[in-house]
Amino acid sequence: MTVCAIREDSAEGLDRAGLLPWLERTRAEWFLEYLAPSAGAKARHLYQRFMSVARNPAGRVTVHAEGGPGEIQAALAVERLAWDSLHFGMECARLGPYCTAENVDPSRLASIHAEMLEDAIAWTAAKNFRLLQRRLLASNADEIRALERLGFSQADRLITLHAVLRDGAESACSDPPYFRQAAPDDLPALARMARGAFPLSRFVRDERLREAGGAEVYVKWIENLVVARRSRLDVKAAETELVVCAVDGRPAGCLAFRRDGTVDDLLGWPFATLELVLVDPEFRGRGVGRRLVEEAMRRCRCAGVRGMEASTWSGADAALRLYQSTGFQPRAELLTLHRWI
Numbered sequence: 001m002t003v004c005a006i007r008e009d010s011a012e013g014l015d016r017a018g019l020l021p022w023l024e025r026t027r028a029e030w031f032l033e034y035l036a037p038s039a040g041a042k043a044r045h046l047y048q049r050f051m052s053v054a055r056n057p058a059g060r061v062t063v064h065a066e067g068g069p070g071e072i073q074a075a076l077a078v079e080r081l082a083w084d085s086l087h088f089g090m091e092c093a094r095l096g097p098y099c100t101a102e103n104v105d106p107s108r109l110a111s112i113h114a115e116m117l118e119d120a121i122a123w124t125a126a127k128n129f130r131l132l133q134r135r136l137l138a139s140n141a142d143e144i145r146a147l148e149r150l151g152f153s154q155a156d157r158l159i160t161l162h163a164v165l166r167d168g169a170e171s172a173c174s175d176p177p178y179f180r181q182a183a184p185d186d187l188p189a190l191a192r193m194a195r196g197a198f199p200l201s202r203f204v205r206d207e208r209l210r211e212a213g214g215a216e217v218y219v220k221w222i223e224n225l226v227v228a229r230r231s232r233l234d235v236k237a238a239e240t241e242l243v244v245c246a247v248d249g250r251p252a253g254c255l256a257f258r259r260d261g262t263v264d265d266l267l268g269w270p271f272a273t274l275e276l277v278l279v280d281p282e283f284r285g286r287g288v289g290r291r292l293v294e295e296a297m298r299r300c301r302c303a304g305v306r307g308m309e310a311s312t313w314s315g316a317d318a319a320l321r322l323y324q325s326t327g328f329q330p331r332a333e334l335l336t337l338h339r340w341i
Ligand SMILES: CC(C)(COP(=O)(O)OP(=O)(O)OC[C@H]1O[C@@H](n2cnc3c(N)ncnc32)[C@H](O)[C@@H]1OP(=O)(O)O)[C@@H](O)C(=O)NCCC(=O)NCCS
Pocket: 197, 198, 275, 276, 277, 278, 279, 280, 283, 284, 285, 286, 287, 288, 289, 290, 291, 311, 312, 313, 316, 317, 318, 319, 321, 322, 325
């Protein structure tokens, strides 16, 4: 008996439908999969993600539930991207997580997937979203084909790398004067460095985003880290440290690293992510990037962090070389696809 095909669910509805126990038995793509989180921790992490989207009036979770009560074949979230929407002055959303039951025939799953995607596109159009984004593993060829059939196209290709931090020689944290926390006075120099430094990013490669101020995303991001971290207005910024490397008193480069408690809970050990690694063109090729990454690793190790992630774009040879020469190993390749509505 068919109970229902695609239906939108509230957080309470998802609980009643048995989302958490179902997630423990599903196939779910997760970018940190290679760090082998336990099945239970991964299910709880995805459950929190679905619940927070379902509770948000600007988000939506749909489940495909067909068959007896309690049977779910797939669940998909569509979430408004607050930061992108504000920066570009147009509503932007992202698709995901997308989870599927293991016992469904692949061809049936493909048609369920297509149906859920069409439904998500129709909903985003009705809510006046302009851009829908999906980031997924590049190896996920079936989903990529399905997205492309519905008008999604590739916006960027990322390589994710991972480093294991082992106990180093240093026992206490010290701050050499060469490195310091970014301050408002650094902003003009950092903004100059950031403009044009990330040509392979989706914000620049997608013509419509570029024209809407894509290259300024990184400038705003840096400003936000300096200003919001000081005022503690933005939780993510408060968890992120932006370090400047100064040469003769001038900022020659910067780098951010972020701690995220939800990822620590997922993995069961402390983890950090490197972001915004950036060196002034005038200082490139002189070891500034390497010293910044090594300094971030040292600070993280001092804080008890055991593993770090960095990512960059396929084709960003200098960044890939820098990460690999500081102990990071490539672990996953991700594609970002865009669908203009
Ligand atoms: C990536 C970047 C931070 C490197 O900074 P840098 O100070 O020039 O790097 P370093 O001088 O410390 O060099 C580190 C390693 O990268 C290699 N490298 C540097 N520039 C390179 C280039 N253009 N091509 C290939 N390898 C390069 C160096 O040979 C060195 O490797 P080695 O230790 O095996 O010899 C800098 O090029 C940059 O700001 N790029 C733009 C922003 C960016 O792409 N950020 C990273 C992605 S988020």
